[in-house]
Amino acid sequence: MQPRKQHLIDTALILFNKFGYHATGIDLILAESGVSKATLYKHFRSKEELILAALQLRHEQVVSKLKNRIEDNKKNPANTDPVENVLVIFDNLSEWFNSETFFGCNFINVSAEYADPNNSINIFAAKHKQVIVDIIATQLTPQADSKITQQKADQIGLLVEGAIVMAHTRGMKQSALIAKEMARTILKA
């Protein structure tokens, strides 16, 4: 990956997330990154392609952070309960909400702006959400094939979405901890 290309994607990701996808024009990304317009269109055929590249980057960030969190938690031999190991997701969320870089979930937001289910951007967002739920499912049971595991993973996924929206639209950053307690109750019921 050429450094200029990477820099464009990094900058675009931040601006898209903070200001929205339609509201963030190409020119702002160029000004903020210091890259020329000709270079942008040498690396990306269109704005849509840049959006997809930014989402791809974000997807990788989220997945790797999540997996690392869970793995770190498992390193402590005291943590054997798969339920508790999954709940670290919400600690992750809490940190994110309280960081300076929280402007809602890229994928929820982009889904709102590109709502057509046939649009490749929308499809990408839906896939991301599915991957996250699948990771949760594999954590709950080593073989994540059972119906019950899938159901539980969807429940956790639903709580994650709810916490993100609450934190974003109402500024309720404690929603991650509210969701965590709810998840504990649900999973142990």
Place this chain on the structure above:
Amino acid sequence: MQPRKQHLIDTALILFNKFGYHATGIDLILAESGVSKATLYKHFRSKEELILAALQLRHEQVVSKLKNRIEDNKKNPANTDPVENVLVIFDNLSEWFNSETFFGCNFINVSAEYADPNNSINIFAAKHKQVIVDIIATQLTPQADSKITQQKADQIGLLVEGAIVMAHTRGMKQSALIAKEMARTILKA
């Protein structure tokens, strides 16, 4: 309210919800409604004002529908459990998700596009969410002033948001019923 003005708001609400707020141009609203541009700008100073009017309409729709649902449920003297009376919210959601007019929550979506917390559109969306939670709280206990009631209402609110996002981004329309069962477990724990 002049009929042309009302018609503009009705049309704008549908289009904004379906295609997004930036993506929906004034011209599309005019073409779809059959109203002239001069008339639009006689009734609204700007597109932003039209957006706010559309959100106001949607707010009233949601609040009145929700209240009616709860009242209707209470008419059956068998329903005395406040928890069960609150859970009809999720039946409401389920119907909405499975209707032809479901394109996500206007207020979540508009919050994504106008993310600045000082923007009047963003503020309106946050207020709407707060009103919904307050309605839930008053249903849980007649005097909704206790800390515990507020907490429970926030939990229900979180489940509602989660169900909406799941239904919208992943097309999982059954999320309303998943959330309903979770709500029952939480409230009776």
Place this chain on the structure above:
DNA sequence: ACAAAGGTGAACAAATCTGTTCACCACTAT
């Protein structure tokens, strides 16, 4: 020394967006 690759800057095209203006039309109440 020189060619190739990657990047720049600026001008440009073409579409699209919000918002303004104004002459004109239809209806209704007096």
Place this chain on the structure above:
DNA sequence: ATAGTGGTGAACAGATTTGTTCACCTTTGT
């Protein structure tokens, strides 16, 4: 009849959007 109200249509302005093109610059590998 006539004045007032609300609406239309069309042209127009001005800003902003995405995307293209091209002459030129800089660095790097041979």
